[in-house]
Amino acid sequence: MTKKLLLEKIDVPGIKTYDVYRREGGYRSVEKALTMKPEEIVEEVKKSGLRGRGGAGFPTGLKWSFIAKPEGIPRHLVVNADESEPGTFKDRYLMEFIPHYLIEGMIVSSFALGSNVSYIYIRGEYAWITDILDQAIAEAKQQGWLGKNILGSGFDCEIYTQRGAGAYICGEETALLESLEGNRGNPRIKPPFPAVKGVWQRPTVVNNVETIAAVVPIINDGGEAYSKIGIGKSTGTKLISACGNINKPGVYEIDMTISVEEFIYSEEYCGGIPHGKRLKACIPGGSSVPILPANLLLTTAKGEKRLMNYESLSDGGFATGSMMGSGGFIVLDEDQCVVRHTYTLARFYRHESCGQCSPCREGTGWMEKILKKIESGNGEMKDIDLLWDIQRKIEGNTICPLGDAAAWPVAAAIRHFRDEFEWHVNNPELCLQQNYGLAHYADDIQVPA
Amino acid sequence: MIVFSDQKLMEVKEIISHYPDGKQKSALLPVLHMAQEEFGGWLSVETMDYVAGLLHLEPIEVYEVASFYSMYNLKPVGKHLLEVCQTGPCMINGSDDIIDYIKQKLNIQVGETTPDGLFTLKTVECLGACGYAPMMQYGKTYREHLTKEKIDALIEECKVKNN
Numbered sequence: 150m151t152k153k154l155l156l157e158k159i160d161v162p163g164i165k166t167y168d169v170y171r172r173e174g175g176y177r178s179v180e181k182a183l184t185m186k187p188e189e190i191v192e193e194v195k196k197s198g199l200r201g202r203g204g205a206g207f208p209t210g211l212k213w214s215f216i217a218k219p220e221g222i223p224r225h226l227v228v229n230a231d232e233s234e235p236g237t238f239k240d241r242y243l244m245e246f247i248p249h250y251l252i253e254g255m256i257v258s259s260f261a262l263g264s265n266v267s268y269i270y271i272r273g274e275y276a277w278i279t280d281i282l283d284q285a286i287a288e289a290k291q292q293g294w295l296g297k298n299i300l301g302s303g304f305d306c307e308i309y310t311q312r313g314a315g316a317y318i319c320g321e322e323t324a325l326l327e328s329l330e331g332n333r334g335n336p337r338i339k340p341p342f343p344a345v346k347g348v349w350q351r352p353t354v355v356n357n358v359e360t361i362a363a364v365v366p367i368i369n370d371g372g373e374a375y376s377k378i379g380i381g382k383s384t385g386t387k388l389i390s391a392c393g394n395i396n397k398p399g400v401y402e403i404d405m406t407i408s409v410e411e412f413i414y415s416e417e418y419c420g421g422i423p424h425g426k427r428l429k430a431c432i433p434g435g436s437s438v439p440i441l442p443a444n445l446l447l448t449t450a451k452g453e454k455r456l457m458n459y460e461s462l463s464d465g466g467f468a469t470g471s472m473m474g475s476g477g478f479i480v481l482d483e484d485q486c487v488v489r490h491t492y493t494l495a496r497f498y499r500h501e502s503c504g505q506c507s508p509c510r511e512g513t514g515w516m517e518k519i520l521k522k523i524e525s526g527n528g529e530m531k532d533i534d535l536l537w538d539i540q541r542k543i544e545g546n547t548i549c550p551l552g553d554a555a556a557w558p559v560a561a562a563i564r565h566f567r568d569e570f571e572w573h574v575n576n577p578e579l580c581l582q583q584n585y586g587l588a589h590y591a592d593d594i595q596v597p598a
Numbered sequence: 599m600i601v602f603s604d605q606k607l608m609e610v611k612e613i614i615s616h617y618p619d620g621k622q623k624s625a626l627l628p629v630l631h632m633a634q635e636e637f638g639g640w641l642s643v644e645t646m647d648y649v650a651g652l653l654h655l656e657p658i659e660v661y662e663v664a665s666f667y668s669m670y671n672l673k674p675v676g677k678h679l680l681e682v683c684q685t686g687p688c689m690i691n692g693s694d695d696i697i698d699y700i701k702q703k704l705n706i707q708v709g710e711t712t713p714d715g716l717f718t719l720k721t722v723e724c725l726g727a728c729g730y731a732p733m734m735q736y737g738k739t740y741r742e743h744l745t746k747e748k749i750d751a752l753i754e755e756c757k758v759k760n761n
Contacts, residue, residue: 223618235685235724266616273631274725276738309616314627315666317723329652331626333666349621376652390729392687398729436686477728479687493686497723503666540734 151417152378154366154386155359156402159246165281167288170249177296178368182257183302190261194364196372203229203320203357204435204475206459215344216262219351224352226264228255229325230271233317233434234476235497239388240358242400244271244278248285252308254361256294257368259306262354266307269358270325273314317501320556321549322355324503335505336549350578359388379405383458387476393431394482396420405458409433409448412457413480426482429587431567433462435472436494437554439561440487441471467561483587487569491562494521498555506547512539513555520559523570526577533570537563552593600637602647610652622653626663629653630670639679640671668722676711676718678756681735682744684721687728696732696744697721703753716760717753 152224163169170176182190195210216224228251232240244251259267271279289295297305311329313319319328323337326348347353363385367375376384383405392398395413397420403412412418413428422428428443447455450469455461457476459473481490499513516539519532540556548555563570569585602610603725610629617624629649630641637645646660653660664670671679680700684693697719704717711718727733730742741752 232726233724236687236728238726238728238730241726265713268616272726273627273667274735274740307616311616311624312628312631314631315669316667328627329624330621331663333624333663349618392728392731393690398731400729432686479690479728481690485690488685490689493684493689497685500668500723 151386151402151404151407153402154378155243155250155362155388156247156400159408164247165249165285167249167285167292170247171292175249176253176289178258178365179260179294180300182260182368183300183304187261187263190257190368193367193372194261197363197367197375198372198382199360199363199367200382200384200459201357202359202363202387202476204234204437209356209360210536212344212356213354216354217345218263219352220297222351223265225348225354226255226259226262226265226361227325227329227348227353227355228267228269228358229320229322229355230269230275231313231317231320231325232275232358232461232475233272233320233501234475234477235494236392236432236479237390237435237475238392239390239400239476241275241278242390243358243362243388244275244282248281249289250362250365251282251358252285252289252294256289256306258354258356258361258364259308260304261364264354265305266309268329268348269308269310270319270329271310271312272319273312276312277533279310279312284572286310289338316503317332317497318503318549321551324549325355326353328352333503335503336551338548339569357461362585378457380458381460383455383460384474387457387473389457389476389478391478391480393478393480394422394426394485395480396423403457405456407457408447408456409457409462412478419478419480419596422480422482425461425585426484428480429483429485430481430487432471432477432479432481432558433457434472435477436479436497437550437557438472438474439467440471440481440491440565441561442565445469445565446471467557468564471561482578484584486524486567486584487519487562488524488573491558492517492524495555495556498551502551502555506552508543508546509552509555512543515539516555516559523573526573526581528570528574528577530571530574531562533567533574599641600644602608602632602636602652606632606636614653623659624653624654625653626655626660627667630660630664634670638674639677640674674711677760678736679718679720680752681720681725682724683725683727683731683733683735685724687724688731688733691731693732693744696734696746696749699746699749703749715757 153381199209200206318324319334324334328334343353451466462473495517501518502513505512540559543552544556573580613625614622650657650660732744733742
């Protein structure tokens with residue numbers, strides 16, 4: 150049984166409300182933090198080994214230490230709640246069911262960073278969750294955890310929510326800041342980085358919801374205790390949102406020592422695949438990370454059991470591995486068509502490209518069209534090579550990582566499932582009526598019953 | 599006449615107070631959400647010009663933002679907007695069937711509005727409910743684990759609301 154930190158109290162009746170949350174030990178980390186120096190808090194976060202939970206996995210304490218402190222210029226903490234990566238719905242779960250956890254983490258983090266006004270930028274579609282957060286902020290303020298001179302410490306802090314309006318790109322931190330300024334969500338060229346010039350050209354730290362929530366147990370129990378959970382550089386616990394062909398879709402908190410196999414098949418987590426179907430493939434970290442066939446998902450190329458952590462999931466690089474990403478875990482059973490699934494993702498990235506860089510603006514639309522052509526039985530063999538060529542010309546040639554995010558799923562699908570693409574081309578009529586199935590992808594692996 | 603009530607104007611003022619002095623442009627997204635809700639579910643040029651005036655912006659600054667974000671409707675929509683997700687995880691769980699069923703039931707294509715002006719059907723990309731697929735956005739909340747029966751019930755619910 151994984152030690153729970155963020156979701157430990159999620160089932161306590163009424164935990165959404167201030168009274169119950171406080172009775173269960175909520176806001177203790179604020180009491181403790183305000184007796185510490187801001188630098189000491191940053192030090193604890195560094196010691197914890199916490200890595201950004203939004204997808205990039207950058208060490209949080211290090212990111213905090215980059216924030217510029219020019220005299221007389223305010224600094225800001227902005228929480229990235231623009232959760233939009235297909236397969237990812239973990240932040241929503243945390244904010245919807247235990248909203249005070251985020252608020253508590255934000256007060257501590259704001260104190261550490263010297264932010265007197267902090268923002269939660271939340272995707273526009275999460276309208277009802279914005280109301281839940283506004284309610285939690287109002288309660289916290291009424292109880293003296295926000296506002297002027299919190300607990301007599303001399304520290305002032307306000308938190309405001311800001312809704313986006315439907316744009317995946319605003320999850321990219323500089324696009325998010327543009328959007329917070331009331332502009333189109335076009336990513337900025339870096340440097341300067343937000344830590345030096347962020348929102349309104351002021352030093353800004355942008356962190357994911359889950360990252361900021363994790364600051365609470367780090368302060369309560371110390372960075373060292375947090376760093377002892379997990380394995381290697383994958384410290385602490387991670388929220389995984391699991392979906393697709395599994396018996397128990399949902400959000401799970403794991404310590405990063407369990408195997409992928411256990412995560413998919415054990416009753417504690419996904420509970421296996423419905424109707425006794427076999428595992429075909431999985432996208433383990435949100436739609437942008439490489440899809441893996443069942444054999445490479447469960448076992449690395451070296452023959453070791455693959456674990457649910459940053460290092461193990463990326464073991465083998467893009468040739469035979471994938472990434473932890475945002476923890477959006479999408480499972481495909483033997484009945485799923487990889488070409489069709491990849492087509493929906495390509496359509497997603499075309500829809501979400503901001504249009505600033507031509508490789509992404511033109512390339513995403515081109516990939517979508519070719520994938521649709523192959524999927525609908527009109528593909529030619531040379532289309533597969535063309536697709537490969539286009540994704541290579543997008544990757545690394547754009548201002549922000551959306552270009553890479555659009556290229557990687559297409560590249561991995563061709564790398565691991567080229568047979569299935571060729572089968573579509575060779576069987577233009579058959580591919581409209583039936584799926585390619587498992588072929589050899591899972592024949593050589595033992596999957597638990 | 600496109601004018602906010604006094605109460606809504608107070609709300610706008612409150613939102614502007616969240617940002618530093620002179621940075622009222624930051625209020626643009628929230629105020630456009632308010633305007634869309636108040637003035638018929640979409641943003642006409644008149645509505646956008648009104649918002650520009652309120653926030654001391656050039657109209658083009660509002661148009662370029664309104665046209666960037668998918669939640670702002672730049673054309674009129676039906677009274678009830680059904681926005682069904684069609685991205686990978688929802689597709690795996692049968693979103694195509696749900697979309698087809700709504701098309702057939704309302705006798706409209708994606709992007710169209712029923713002749714009585716009651717329903718508009720749209721498809722959208724991932725709304726962050728992949729574990730509860732298939733799903734749609736309806737009003738301020740989500741409808742999840744969709745089935746044909748749930749679609750029937752929702753459409754009935756909308757018709758009753760309208761009577």
